[in-house]
Amino acid sequence: MKRPVPLWLWVLFLILSPPGKSNSTLFAQEISNETGFMTIEPISFYFHYGSYFNRLELRSSEARMFYSFQAADRDPEDKPLFVFFNGGPASATTSGLMSMYTGRQTLDNRIENGGGESYVPNPLPWTRLGNLLYIDAREAGFSYNIMSRVSDELARWQEFNAQNYNPLFDAADYLRLILRFLARHPALRANRVVIVGESYGGDRATCMLHLLLNYADYGSGREMFQDLALSREIQGHFEAVFPGFLGRTVPPEVIIRQFGHQILIQPSVPWGYREEVTEELLRRPGSELYRIGAEVGIPFRPDAYSDRFEFLQAAGRDPYIYVRPDGWLNGFFNNAGRLLRKISNLVQVTGTDVTRLAEFYAAARTQAYRLANPDIFGQDEAFVPAAVRVLFLDPAAREAARIQAEPGDMTAVFGPLQRWDRYFLSNNGNALYAFHVFNVAMKRGYEAHPTDLRYGRMFLKNLVHIETFVTDAAYDLVVYSKAFAPSLARYTEILDSAHVSEDPLGRESRPGRVIVTYKVNAFPDIPAVGTRTIRFPFYDQSCHAVSLTQPVEFFLDVAEWLRQGGFDID
Amino acid sequence: MPSRPTTFCRVSRVMAAFFLAISLNAALQASPLGLAGEDLAAAPAGVHKSPAALFDGSRRFQFELYGGAAQPGLSAFNSLVDNDNRIQEFTFERLLDFLQQQGEIISWTKNQQSGRKKIALSFPLGVRFRYRLSRRFSVSLGARASLGRREKDFSFEYTRRESLNYEDRESVKYSPYLLSARSLAVQAGFHYHASVSRKLTLEAFLAAGPVFADCRYSSDWEYIWHRKGPDMDFDVSRMTGHLEEMGKGTGIAADMGARIQYPVMKRLALFLEGVYSRQVVKKITGKGWEIRGDVETAWEGKWAIKKEMITAPWGTTGAAFPTNYWPEGSASSRVGDFRLDFSGFQARIGLCLFF
Numbered sequence: 001m002k003r004p005v006p007l008w009l010w011v012l013f014l015i016l017s018p019p020g021k022s023n024s025t026l027f028a029q030e031i032s033n034e035t036g037f038m039t040i041e042p043i044s045f046y047f048h049y050g051s052y053f054n055r056l057e058l059r060s061s062e063a064r065m066f067y068s069f070q071a072a073d074r075d076p077e078d079k080p081l082f083v084f085f086n087g088g089p090a091s092a093t094t095s096g097l098m099s100m101y102t103g104r105q106t107l108d109n110r111i112e113n114g115g116g117e118s119y120v121p122n123p124l125p126w127t128r129l130g131n132l133l134y135i136d137a138r139e140a141g142f143s144y145n146i147m148s149r150v151s152d153e154l155a156r157w158q159e160f161n162a163q164n165y166n167p168l169f170d171a172a173d174y175l176r177l178i179l180r181f182l183a184r185h186p187a188l189r190a191n192r193v194v195i196v197g198e199s200y201g202g203d204r205a206t207c208m209l210h211l212l213l214n215y216a217d218y219g220s221g222r223e224m225f226q227d228l229a230l231s232r233e234i235q236g237h238f239e240a241v242f243p244g245f246l247g248r249t250v251p252p253e254v255i256i257r258q259f260g261h262q263i264l265i266q267p268s269v270p271w272g273y274r275e276e277v278t279e280e281l282l283r284r285p286g287s288e289l290y291r292i293g294a295e296v297g298i299p300f301r302p303d304a305y306s307d308r309f310e311f312l313q314a315a316g317r318d319p320y321i322y323v324r325p326d327g328w329l330n331g332f333f334n335n336a337g338r339l340l341r342k343i344s345n346l347v348q349v350t351g352t353d354v355t356r357l358a359e360f361y362a363a364a365r366t367q368a369y370r371l372a373n374p375d376i377f378g379q380d381e382a383f384v385p386a387a388v389r390v391l392f393l394d395p396a397a398r399e400a401a402r403i404q405a406e407p408g409d410m411t412a413v414f415g416p417l418q419r420w421d422r423y424f425l426s427n428n429g430n431a432l433y434a435f436h437v438f439n440v441a442m443k444r445g446y447e448a449h450p451t452d453l454r455y456g457r458m459f460l461k462n463l464v465h466i467e468t469f470v471t472d473a474a475y476d477l478v479v480y481s482k483a484f485a486p487s488l489a490r491y492t493e494i495l496d497s498a499h500v501s502e503d504p505l506g507r508e509s510r511p512g513r514v515i516v517t518y519k520v521n522a523f524p525d526i527p528a529v530g531t532r533t534i535r536f537p538f539y540d541q542s543c544h545a546v547s548l549t550q551p552v553e554f555f556l557d558v559a560e561w562l563r564q565g566g567f568d569i570d
Numbered sequence: 571m572p573s574r575p576t577t578f579c580r581v582s583r584v585m586a587a588f589f590l591a592i593s594l595n596a597a598l599q600a601s602p603l604g605l606a607g608e609d610l611a612a613a614p615a616g617v618h619k620s621p622a623a624l625f626d627g628s629r630r631f632q633f634e635l636y637g638g639a640a641q642p643g644l645s646a647f648n649s650l651v652d653n654d655n656r657i658q659e660f661t662f663e664r665l666l667d668f669l670q671q672q673g674e675i676i677s678w679t680k681n682q683q684s685g686r687k688k689i690a691l692s693f694p695l696g697v698r699f700r701y702r703l704s705r706r707f708s709v710s711l712g713a714r715a716s717l718g719r720r721e722k723d724f725s726f727e728y729t730r731r732e733s734l735n736y737e738d739r740e741s742v743k744y745s746p747y748l749l750s751a752r753s754l755a756v757q758a759g760f761h762y763h764a765s766v767s768r769k770l771t772l773e774a775f776l777a778a779g780p781v782f783a784d785c786r787y788s789s790d791w792e793y794i795w796h797r798k799g800p801d802m803d804f805d806v807s808r809m810t811g812h813l814e815e816m817g818k819g820t821g822i823a824a825d826m827g828a829r830i831q832y833p834v835m836k837r838l839a840l841f842l843e844g845v846y847s848r849q850v851v852k853k854i855t856g857k858g859w860e861i862r863g864d865v866e867t868a869w870e871g872k873w874a875i876k877k878e879m880i881t882a883p884w885g886t887t888g889a890a891f892p893t894n895y896w897p898e899g900s901a902s903s904r905v906g907d908f909r910l911d912f913s914g915f916q917a918r919i920g921l922c923l924f925f
Contacts, residue, residue, distance in 0.1 A: 044865045049882040052895065053813060054657050057862045154804050161806060220899045440795055440807050443738065445665045445882055452883075 031076040031131070031187055033351035037064040037143075037359035038177045045169060045227040047162075047446040052221065056444055058163035064359050064368075065177050066142035068094065068350045070103050070125075070132040079130035080192040080567055083178055085137065087200025087268065088392060089170055089450070090431035092141030092424070095336035097198055097265075098134040098349065101551030102126045105349045107332055107339075109548050114335030119348050124555045129562065129569045131188065133181065138164060138173055139428045142340075142360075144368045144421065156420060157372040162441035165434035166448040167455065168225040171207030175230060179237045190241045192567065195262040199479060199544060202267020202459075202470075203450040209466055210458040212259050213252040224446060224454075252465045261565060262462075263469045263558060266479040266544045270456025273487035278480040282308050288477060292317055308477055309390045319390065321475045321543030329543055330395040337399060337426040341408025355413060360423075362415030370422040372430050388436045391478065396427040456487070460494050463516060464526055469535040469561050471554070472512055473542035484536070485514045494522045500536060510537035510557055535561050629837070629924045632700040634712070636843065636920025640692045642718055643911040644751055646875065646892055648688040650787055651749065653878075653891035655686060660880060660887045662728050662740070668884030675730045684724035686747050692718030694916055700761070710759040710777065716849075716912060719750040736799035748788045753849055753912050755781040755823035763831075773829040773841075781823035783851040783910050785873075788814040815858040815894050817873045819910065821851035831922065839922040849912035858894050871896045875906040 040063040048055035072079040086096035099107050099119070106122040107115025126132055136143040145164065149155040163169075182189045197205040212234060217223045219231025238250040241258060268274065282289050283302040289311055293300035296315045305311040312319045313326065320329040339345040346354050358364050403422070410423040417423065441448035447455075462468075472481040488498035496517045504511035514536045518529035537557045542549040562569050666678040698712030725743040732738070759777030766772050795807040827845030834840050859868040871894040879888040892908040 044863075050880045051657060051878055052897075053860070054661060054880075055862075057809070057865055059864050157802075157804060158806060221897065222899075438797070438806075445661070445668070445884060447883065 031071045031185065033071055034069040035067070035350040035352040035354055036357060037066055038180055039064055040138075040173055040176050043169075043172070043227065043229060045172070045225065045230075047224055047441050047444075047448065048221070048226065049224060049446070055226075056162070056441055056446065058169075058441070060163050060169065061159050062146040063138045063164075063173065064144055064146065064365075065138060065173060066094070066136040067177060067181065068098060068103075068134045068352070069181070070127050070134075070351060072129070072131045073125075073127045076131050077187040077191075078568060080194050080562075080569070081131045081133055081182075081188055082126060082129070082194045082196050082263075083174075084132060084134045084196045085174065085201045085204060086198050087202070087204070088137065088140065088427060088432060089167070089200045089204070089435045090137055090140045090165070090428040091200070091333075091392070092136050092337065092426050093134045094136055094141040094340055094349075094424075095333050095426045096545070097196070097547060099336035099340070100332065100545055100548040101555075102196075102547055103132055103134070103349065104351065106551075107336055107548075109551070112328075114331040116335075117339075119339065119345060122551075124552055126555065126558075129555075129559055130194070130567075131191075133178070135174060135177055137170060139370055139431045140425060142424055144365060144370055146365075146367045147369055148367065150367045150369050150418070150420070153373055153420075156369050159369070160372055160430040160434040162434070162439035162448060165431055165439055166225075166441050167203055167207050167435075167450050168211070168448070169227070170435075171204050171211055172227050172230045174204065174208055175211055176233065179233055182237065183240070189237075190258065192257075192261070193259050194562070195259070196265070197262070197267065198265035198547075200268050200450065202264040202269040202479075203271060203455055205262050205264060205267070206269050206455055206459045206462060209259065209262065209462045213255055213462060213465060216249040256465050260465070261467045261469075261562070261567075265471050265546050266473055266476050266481070267470060268450060268479055269459045270453070270487050270491070272451040272453045273456060273490040274479070274483050275451065277483040277487045277490070278477075279307060281480065281482055281486075282477070288322055292322055307386055309386045312477065313390055318543075319477045320545070321549070322477050323475050324543070327395075329545060329548075330398075332545070332548060333426050334395065334399050334402060337424055338402060338406055338408070341403070341406070341410055341424050343409055343413055360410070360414045362417055365417065365421060368418070368421045370425060370428065371420050374419045387478075388432060392427050392432045393429050396425070396429040396432070399426050400429075453491075456491055457494060460488065460491055460516070460518075461523055461526075463532050463534070464518070464523070464529050467565055468532075469537075469558065470514070471542070471546045472536050472538045473544060473546050473549075474538065474540045475542060476544040478544055481538075488514070488516060494519060508537075508557075508560070510539070510553060512536040512538050630702045631925050632698075632702070632708070633923045633925070634698040634700065634710075634841070634920050635696075636698070636841070636918045637693065637695045638843070638916055638918030638920075640694055640716065640718075640847065640912075640916035641914040642689065642692045642716070642751070642849075643913045644689050644718060645911070646908055647749065647751055647785055647787075647910060649889075649891050651686045651688045653889050654747075656887060656889050657880075658726070660882075660885070662726075664887075665882070665884050666728060666730055669730070675732050678728060678730040680726065680728055682724070682726035684722060685726075686724070686744075687720040687722045687749075689718040689720050689749050689751060692716045692751070692912065694918065696918075696920075698759070700759075706762055706764065708761045708763070710757075710761060710775075712757055712759065712777070714755045714757065716753045716755070717750070718752070718912075719748070721746045721748045721750075723747075734800065736797070739794075739796045739798070741794050741796070743792045744789050745792070746788075746790065748786065750786040750788075751783065751910060751912065752785075753781050753783040753823070753851070753910075755779060755847075755849060757823060757825060759825070769832055771831040773831065774827070775829065776824075776826055778822065778824040781821050781849045781851060781912070782818075783821065783849070783854070783912065784816065784818040784856070785854065785910050786814070786816045788812075809863045811860070811862040813860045815856070815873075817854035817856035817894055817910070819851040819854035819873075821849065821910075823847060823849040823912075825916075827916075837924045839924070841920050841922055843916075843918040843920070845916040845918065847913060847916050851910040851912075852907065854894075854908060854910055856894055869895055869897070873908040873910075874904050875908050876900070876903050877905040878903065 043060045046055040046057045084097040086093045104125045105119040108120050195205045215231050215234040219228040289300040316326050318324045318326050318328040485498045485500050498516045501513045514534040516532045539550045546554050669675045694716040696714030698710045700708050700710040702708040723745045727741040729739045757777040757779035761775040763773040790812050793809045797806045825845050825847045827843050829843040831839050831841040854873040857870045873894045875890050876893050877890045
């Protein structure tokens with residue numbers, strides 16, 4: 001009679017056998033908090049308007065993009081992945097959404113002037129809803145670029161141009177990071193993904209989703225922006241997630257099973273028409289600007305100010321929250337940036353030991369650059385649009401000065417950096433300049449600025465497929481919520497109408513929807529769209545950063561909206 | 571089903587026909603009927619000899635060498651120049667007009683040295699081997715190469731001025747910009763000649779045979795964007811590139827011409843020919859490659875006419891031009907076949923050696 005195999009031998013066999021489907025549960029990769037840098041190799045891409053041999057060919061720097069992943073509180077492998085990013089463009093997410101009542105740690109919104117001297121536990125973290133992935137854009141936050149002739153100042157200036165900064169390539173960066181992150185985490189690879197973008201993040205989300213839903217067109221010459229490598233990478237991802245589409249283009253109806261929802265916090269999109277409508281509405285008697293003028297004793301006269309930013313600066317009010325003094329919201333961003341330059345705070349916020357990340361160390365970044373010329377942070381002020389200067393360049397310059405005063409302890413731990421490198425930047429002034437003021441794609445006539453009307457059209461095309469949640473913040477004059485629906489309605493070649501409905505649905509605490517009615521044949525490739533609805537709840541105490549000023553209400557609305565969308569978040 | 575004759579077959583047939591004609595002529599002369607016509611050496615003594623009669627019957631062979639100039643059609647191939655000029659006008663001048671209207675720039679200027687050139691002339695160079703069948707008729711076999719080529723270095727520069735003394739200068743330097751079309755025709759001919767004076771001979775002839783052709787569209791360029799302002803003065807963007815499209819094909823060449831000939835030595839004559847040559851090559855395929863910055867692309871394809879529409883915020887432009895670049899999904903932009911058409915009038919001058 002044979003002797004039974006001893007138990008210890010079975011255990012040894014199981015330990016030594018390679019993980020496979022049969023024992024995937026036993027060997028499933030543990031999903032836990034993770035922080036890292038994702039390398040995005042130099043990418044060749046181009047812009048064209050239909051003539052291949054007359055395209056604008058560009059090649060990016062290598063990027064090391066910083067990300068922080070916080071696993072869901074329960075059953076992370078079954079939960080959606082929320083991908084967070086702030087705007088700018090070139091503004092940090094780590095000092096934005098990651099520090100403002102979404103993750104497990106947060107600044108304290110009860111403490112004026114920046115949220116306090118330390119992070120505090122968030123009573124209602126979004127980890128209750130799912131997994132969180134925060135991403136710092138190229139050259140923003142902790143992300144940095146690599147180049148060969150890094151000590152050559154002119155060569156560094158040349159990198160702050162369209163090959164690294166334009167709305168579509170910026171979105172492509174994010175998609176590359178997300179797809180690679182999912183590929184590295186098989187347990188999450190097919191999970192639903194919810195895009196959460198704030199401010200310019202609305203434009204970024206628009207570009208990302210348009211790239212995803214129409215990915216074949218971005219490699220076949222049909223779209224203005226062509227990134228063949230990305231198109232192939234997306235195909236590879238979808239073939240893994242939807243095996244039935246091996247070698248075939250995956251249609252939007254299938255793609256939205258994974259990427260079907262977006263949450264946009266005070267999105268700048270559709271920026272072009274929104275700016276027009278905002279200025280029109282705010283110049284009407286009785287607008288917020290007139291009320292502010294009456295409060296501060298500086299009457300608002302439309303003919304005296306080129307735009308609202310000039311007036312708000314004169315009135316000393318924060319354009320992001322007009323009931324507060326100028327700089328109130330940036331105080332939080334800058335304070336977060338200051339705190340995050342201390343390793344203990346970064347460890348606390350990310351829930352990971354960041355000192356294990358080789359990419360942080362000076363030895364690994366001898367070819368890294370963050371700034372063209374560290375002595376000239378901003379640009380000629382008169383040349384830069386007032387909004388860019390007031391919203392980004394001035395705060396960036398103030399932050400730069402603050403870094404000098406409070407450098408944090410990263411230099412002590414990771415080593416001293418080259419003069420043109422930085423551990424952290426809330427806003428990258430050079431990158432902003434390349435996005436907003438000068439890049440060769442823009443100047444060569446390509447629609448490579450987020451105010452171009454193309455991006456609104458892309459948003460409306462995405463909306464046909466994507467369930468959308470947009471915040472309506474009462475005090476935000478940078479992204480003026482009252483202009484949202486009217487600015488969409490200006491796309492008369494696509495829409496019959498866009499209007500706000502306040503009718504509550506069910507037991508909603510904060511009703512609000514934008515009803516968008518499409519023209520027949522609005523898009524040649526999509527038959528009879530009809531009507532789409534955007535969830536548009538009103539936050540009566542909120543600034544631009546809704547998660548900071550009304551975190552509980554925002555969280556509850558999102559949770560309810562996701563439940564209605566069939567998400568398993570409980 | 572019979573297969574299509576190859577080029578080699580066609581050439582073989584022409585040559586076989588030529589030698590058959592020589593053999594037939596020799597046989598006929600040997601026959602009692604003398605169907606080949608008068609005896610070349612039969613002119614009575616003392617009678618005025620025509621130039622054709624300068625040569626006795628033992629010198630039936632002629633070797634000819636000629637060169638000349640031609641005005642080839644090549645309009646489809648030359649349309650590449652029109653297309654490149656159109657793109658330049660659209661992507662610079664119309665864009666800059668648009669930006670000026672939008673208030674984004676204050677003004678702009680253009681400075682261009684020379685420009686792209688079309689192939690207006692080609693230069694045939696040929697040899698011909700002839701056999702006189704009789705005083706009036708001869709047959710020939712010859713080969714003629716023809717080269718049309720325009721190679722030009724040129725540059726242009728657009729300067730735009732913005733507010734606050736910012737100035738952007740975009741310059742493109744082509745070194746060179748090249749169009750080239752070559753053909754090699756192998757032809758069998760039939761010639762009729764008649765004397766018009768003591769020394770001058772007039773001749774009419776027909777010739778036909780296969781033509782082998784190739785074409786090449788190539789450019790090397792350097793693009794520089796220089797930005798100058800109160801706080802900057804440097805090249806913000808700089809790129810070099812190379813574009814090349816090549817093609818080869820075969821077709822039929824048929825010549826119809828007239829010639830005047832004048833003897834300069836006992837065995838040597840000078841001749842002038844005026845010829846209309848029809849040479850059309852239809853199926854042209856070849857390689858292409860492009861280097862643009864760090865990006866290299868290579869392809870191989872059949873030349874055809876592509877219709878390209880450029881739609882930009884400042885307008886729309888469209889044109890049809892030949893190319894062999896047909897990436898996946900571009901078939902719908904093909905609007906016609908491309909023919910490398912060398913047809914046109916040729917003026918030739920040559921020397922003829924009798925032996």
